[in-house]
Structures are given as C-alpha cells and as structure tokens.
Ligand SMILES: Cc1ncc(C[n+]2csc(CCOP(=O)(O)OP(=O)(O)O)c2C)c(N)n1
C-alpha cells in the first residue's frame with residue numbers, strides 16, 4: 001500500500017463530520033448497568049478514596065517519602081471513565097491518577113492475576129518505593145507503565161503522553177483493531193503546545209484517542225481562567241472539529257454516560273474526543289503545597305468546591321434507584337471528611353482489607369541492591 005493510500009484509509013469515511021446532534025450524547029449508557037455493576041462502582045469509589053486517605057495519613061506519620069498528589073474528590077472521573085473500557089484498551093494516567101493504575105480492568109476481579117491492570121500491591125509498592133514495584137524504588141509516584149496491561153508509561157511532562165497515545169492508537173488502527181486509548185490530563189496541561197500538536201495529529205488521522213481533562217480549577221497556583229480563554233475547556237475541541245463533551249466530574253454516572261458515548265465514537269473509527277470533567281482539587285497541588293494553597297485559595301472557595309462529594313452523590317443515586325438502603329448508605333460515610341478525620345469504620349470492610357493486604361505487601365517488600373541504581377541508564 002502506498003503511504004498516500006494508508007493515510008487516506010486511516011482518515012475514515014467521508015461524511016463523518018460533526019453535526020450539532022452528534023455532540024450531545026442522547027443514549028444513556030447507565031441504563032445497561034446491572035445492580036451488581038452499580039455496587040462494584042460504589043466499591044471502587046470507596047477504594048479510590050480509601051487509598052488516598054491512607055496515603056495522606058501514612059505520609060503525615062512519616063512513613064512515606066516523596067510527594068503525594070491527591071485524587072481526593074476526583075474519584076468519580078477515574079471510576080466513571082475506566083469502568084466501561086475493554087481489557088485490551090490502553091490508558092495513560094498522570095500524577096493525580098494513581099488509583100487508575102489498579103482501577104483499570106478491575107471488573108475482572110480485584111485479585112485476578114490475569115486482569116489487564118496493575119495490582120493494588122504493585123501500586124502500593126511503588127508508593128512505598130520498594131523493589132516489587134514497576135519503578136523498582138526509583139521514585140514513589142506515577143512514573144510507571146505496563147505494556148502487557150495496556151498502560152502507557154507516565155511522565156511528568158504535562159500533556160507529554162498524548163502524542164504517545166495518538167501513536168499507539170494510530171498503530172492499532174493500522175492493525176485493524178477497534179481498541180481505544182484514554183489519556184488523562186489536568187486543565188493546565190491543555191495550555192501546553194504539545195497538547196495541541198497531539199490532538200491535531202489525532203484529529204487529522206482520526207485515531208481513537210479519548211482525552212480526559214480533569215478540570216479541577218487549579219494548575220498548581222494558577223487558576224483555570226489564566227490557562228484557558230474559553231468558558232469550557234472542552235471548547236478547545238472546536239479548533240480540531242472533534243467532539244468536546246462536558247461532564248459533571250462529581251457524578252460518576254454522568255462521567256460514565258459521556259465516556260461511553262466517546263468510546264463508541266472512537267471505536268467506530270470517527271476519531272478523537274475531548275471529555276472535560278469538572279471537579280475541584282481538594283488539597284494543595286501536592287502535599288508540599290498544602291500550606292501555600294491555603295493562601296492562594298480562599299476557604300470559601302475550597303468549601304464550595306468540595307461540597308459535592310462524589311461518594312455522597314452516587315450513594316444518593318443508588319438509594320433513589322432502590323439499590324442501596326438508607327441504612328447501608330449511612331453506615332459507610334467518608335464523604336465530606338478530610339483524611340485525618342476519616343477512620344477505617346467509614347469504609348466497607350472488604351475495601352479496608354484489600355488495601356491492608358497491599359500495604360502489608362509494600363511494607364514487607366525490600367529495597368533493591370545498591371548496584372541496581374546503575375542499571376538501565378545506558379544500553380546493556
Ligand atoms: C511541561 C511541564 N511544565 C510544568 C510542569 C510542572 N507542573 C507539574 S504539575 C503542574 C500543574 C498541572 O496542573 P493541571 O494540568 O491542571 O493538573 P492537576 O495537577 O491540577 O491535576 C505543573 C505546572 C510540568 N510537570 N511539565
């Protein structure tokens with residue numbers, strides 16, 4: 001095949017151009033979720049929150065090194081975008097998405113060794129900086145990936161993995177597969193040049209890249225108005241003639257509905273989608289920034305931003321759907337609490353047990369031999 005023909009065929013059918021109607025998801029993916037699916041989504045929300053509060057507490061007790069970038073209050077974005085993916089789909093998380101590494105393909109069973117995602121044990125070993133982690137103690141956070149699990153290695157360069165994701169998606173398209181690649185970025189990342197180059201490439205070649213924008217209103221100490229000139233960050237999609245959707249990032253079902261619309265669009269070969277999920281960063285940029293953040297954000301803004309806790313919103317949905325009793329909803333209620341005021345009793349026992357097993361594994365894991373520091377630096 002000539003290179004010209006390859007490019008033409010990768011662009012997809014003519015006439016796929018956006019119309020106003022296609023921009024608005026009309027079908028609700030949530031209608032196909034079973035009661036078991038709903039309970040699993042709730043369990044995953046609890047797990048993501050518990051992972052975060054446990055880490056914050058461990059760090060404050062001096063048991064962890066490095067920086068923590070909390071995903072507290074942003075869990076519905078991770079669970080809602082990952083829940084409906086196929087095992088062979090790819091993801092590309094960044095610093096605020098640590099739970100994404102283990103939430104990927106979690107529906108296949110939390111302890112299933114064959115599922116396409118990292119185990120909670122591996123992620124905890126990474127945070128504890130131990131040898132049994134993908135990073136083998138080189139750092140404590142998200143600079144990890146796993147080709148066999150469909151996870152692109154994360155880097156710290158904001159928006160830096162979108163071109164990689166576009167390339168992975170391009171190769172899958174050439175192989176005739178209908179998998180999608182999901183990248184996660186903060187709203188601040190969308191001010192990077194590489195963000196626009198990568199989305200431009202993906203749009204021209206109609207590669208199945210879904211870019212999640214976790215709009216938590218702040219990029220370190222810079223507010224969203226100083227990063228993006230449009231009201232919705234999703235409006236950046238207009239320049240590339242691709243769908244730009246906005247979801248309520250505090251409502252896991254709204255995220256799920258919009259995400260599944262995006263996935264269907266991308267799987268059909270229609271190209272990339274931007275999905276902005278509006279949320280609010282609960283703490284400082286990282287735990288080193290908590291004190292400074294209290295100066296650049298007012299207490300009233302933080303209170304407002306955290307008033308709609310994703311766990312509370314989802315439990316309310318479930319009670320209304322008759323899938324959760326009010327008593328069960330009240331039994332485990334970490335919503336609205338900061339990590340230090342949260343106890344294990346706020347979470348279902350199976351969630352606490354799963355993380356305890358993972359933390360025990362991480363604590364028992366050793367440090368690598370000192371000589372290992374010189375490995376994988378130059379070609380071996
Ligand atoms: C190219 C680049 N510039 C600057 C930084 C430093 N930096 C790390 S995170 C961050 C803020 C990111 O904000 P946002 O994209 O909104 O994500 P959030 O942390 O809010 O989830 C900055 C400026 C970086 N990692 N990469």
Ligand SMILES: [Mg+2]
Nearest residue numbers: 186187218219
């Ligand atoms: Mg941000």
